[in-house]
Amino acid sequence: MTEPEDAPPEEAGELTAEEIREWWAAYREQRCPWCGGLHVRACPRVKSMRFDNAGEKVLEVAFWPDGKWLDSFIDWPEDMPEEST
Numbered sequence: 001m002t003e004p005e006d007a008p009p010e011e012a013g014e015l016t017a018e019e020i021r022e023w024w025a026a027y028r029e030q031r032c033p034w035c036g037g038l039h040v041r042a043c044p045r046v047k048s049m050r051f052d053n054a055g056e057k058v059l060e061v062a063f064w065p066d067g068k069w070l071d072s073f074i075d076w077p078e079d080m081p082e083e084s085t
């Protein structure tokens with residue numbers, strides 16, 4: 001067992017059961033199709049997007065290479081505690 005170097009241990013521990021439940025509810029509805037995380041801003045993984053003429057359908061997406069985009073404001077499901085039932 002090695003300690004994760006950059007994991008802030010205090011963060012996940014401060015969430016209440018209610019907050020965790022809300023997070024998973026938001027995640028199920030708003031999960032980003034491009035990076036798989038939950039975030040409010042535009043997806044940082046997406047370099048550029050091409051839409052159809054109506055501007056509704058994404059025709060093409062270009063991604064930044066792995067490690068070249070900032071994911072610090074994304075919540076990842078693997079960092080979240082499981083919902084207590």
Ligand SMILES: [Zn+2]
Nearest residue numbers: 032034035043
């Ligand atoms: Zn995203």
